[in-house]
Each structure stands twice: as C-alpha cells, then as structure tokens.
Amino acid sequence: MEMQTTVLIVDDEPDIRELIRLYLTNEGYHVLEAADGREALELTRQHTVDLMILDVMMPGMEGMEVCVRIRKTQWMPIIMLTAKTGDLDKIQGLAVGADDYVTKPFNPLELVARVKSQLRRYKQYTNAAPVQKNLLSIGGVTLHPEKRQVWVHGQPVHLTPREFDIVALLFRHPGVVFPSEEIYERVWGEPMLTSNNTIMVHIRKIREKIEDDPKNPAIVLTVWGVGYKAAAHSHPGRDE
Structure with missing residues (x-):
C-alpha cells in the first residue's frame, strides 16, 4: 500500500x-x-x-x-x-x-x-527507480538523488532545490548537451516563454559551489551557442 x-x-x-x-x-x-x-x-x-x-x-x-x-x-x-x-x-x-x-x-x-x-x-527524484537511488559522480562531485545531497571532494555542499535539479539532470546524462530552454522546461515544469538569463545565473551559482575553479569549469561545461552539459568522464575536462 x-x-x-x-x-x-x-x-x-x-x-x-x-x-x-x-x-x-x-x-x-x-x-x-x-x-x-x-x-x-x-x-x-x-x-x-x-x-x-x-x-x-x-x-x-x-x-x-x-x-x-x-x-x-x-x-x-x-x-x-x-x-x-x-x-x-x-x-x-x-x-x-x-x-x-x-x-x-x-x-x-x-x-x-x-x-x-x-x-x-x-x-521524480525520490521514487524507487533503481537509477535514482544510485550515487551520481563526476570528478570530485557526488550526488545522492534520493536524499538530494551533494558532496564536493567528500565535503557536503548546499544547493538550492533548483540548482540540485539542474545538476541532477546533467549528471544523469553526462556528455549530453541540454539547451537552456529544455533545462528550464524540465526543472521548472513549464515553457520558457521569453529569453532570459535564469539558467545562466543558476549555472554560475552552481559552478561557484561545485567547481574547483569556477572560471574554468571542469564539471558543468558550456557548449557555446547550444547549451550546457556535464563532463562525460570522471576526470577533469575543460570548458568548450
């Protein structure tokens, strides 16, 4: 029941x-x-x-x-x-x-x-699908989707609910590029009717919390003119 x-x-x-x-x-x-x-x-x-x-x-x-x-x-x-x-x-x-x-x-x-x-x-992040119970790790960043917890090099880091949802989306699909509009629609659950900087601002805040060098991110990468992606490998990459 x-x-x-x-x-x-x-x-x-x-x-x-x-x-x-x-x-x-x-x-x-x-x-x-x-x-x-x-x-x-x-x-x-x-x-x-x-x-x-x-x-x-x-x-x-x-x-x-x-x-x-x-x-x-x-x-x-x-x-x-x-x-x-x-x-x-x-x-x-x-x-x-x-x-x-x-x-x-x-x-x-x-x-x-x-x-x-x-x-x-x-x-979507707390139900019983097995993949959602697994830890998601890229580089030194680890997410626990079920408990909505984040660690950077083993230290707990606080993300807002929106920030967590964005990182969880990218980490579940490493290497896949998501346009800002799609990220907004998936995380906010509604269409992004006008062009705005909401996603860009959230990505910047995320990088400040999880990247070793936010100005040269190795985890959450920008694909210029297209969108954002999580690094496809667990070793540090570099922004595109």
Whole structure:
C-alpha cells in the first residue's frame, strides 16, 4: 500500500489553514498544521513532510526564516503563501529556497494544482527507480538523488532545490548537451516563454559551489551557442 503524502500547512490564521486542509484532505493528502514557525520546525523534526505550504507574514518567526532553517537539512517542496504582491518579495522567497509562490487571496483549486505539480516533480527524484537511488559522480562531485545531497571532494555542499535539479539532470546524462530552454522546461515544469538569463545565473551559482575553479569549469561545461552539459568522464575536462 502506498504511503499517504503528508503536507504541512503553516499559517497563523486558523480559517486559512482550515480552508487549505479541507481541499487537501479531499484530494487524499495527510495534513499537518502549524500556527507559527517554531511549531512548523518541530513538526518537521517529528514527521516526514513531503511538501510545506508556508505563510510569509507570521508573528514570532516569519516564513522566510523558517524556509532558511528548513533548507539547511531538508529538501521537500515549499510553496510560500503571502498577502504581499511585490516582485521583490517573490524573488526573496525563491532566493531563500522556496519552490513556488501563491498570493492571498488565492483560489484553493489553483493551490491544490500547484501542490500536485511540485510533488510530481519532487518525486521524480525520490521514487524507487533503481537509477535514482544510485550515487551520481563526476570528478570530485557526488550526488545522492534520493536524499538530494551533494558532496564536493567528500565535503557536503548546499544547493538550492533548483540548482540540485539542474545538476541532477546533467549528471544523469553526462556528455549530453541540454539547451537552456529544455533545462528550464524540465526543472521548472513549464515553457520558457521569453529569453532570459535564469539558467545562466543558476549555472554560475552552481559552478561557484561545485567547481574547483569556477572560471574554468571542469564539471558543468558550456557548449557555446547550444547549451550546457556535464563532463562525460570522471576526470577533469575543460570548458568548450
């Protein structure tokens, strides 16, 4: 029997928690609730949480701080929930490790759809396919796809969820060149409608964390005019 998926709702407004809980339980999810950030952190220590819906504005510990603390040890998808509408707030939430952002007031059906989408992408890396349980290694960089952990020369390194997904995609297909548009569509799960620098910025941050010499990468390589690839061999290469 398949284990029930657990979603943690973190919001200081009981009515909001109740509304979300009703829709999620109707979809068959097991729901936990927390009224503040500290309670949320305690619940994540006591239970296996598959996804978190996290309010930004809460008394005591705000959602941004909760997200930062969670990301030190756990990689479940986090959907930020907030009354703020500014792009800066959204960017800040994504920068600290959130995977999606929903603005209040929200359509509960849309929130449920986003929950399903995030869980579907997350489980691509955590389900039981044997290849996903194997360690992926290139050079001195090793990934554990199931636990979403990364080591560089044996030392643990923190990647954001998006950064991890990009590296995992490239490491699963060493030597295969992925255009930026395809990387975006596979990792974000939606078309890249306009040309932007999102992938380039993420690749730069990844290199700063995993390459011995980020300016002369040997692991994540650029194929100019085409896209990016992981080095095809375990020994250091050089950027093309």
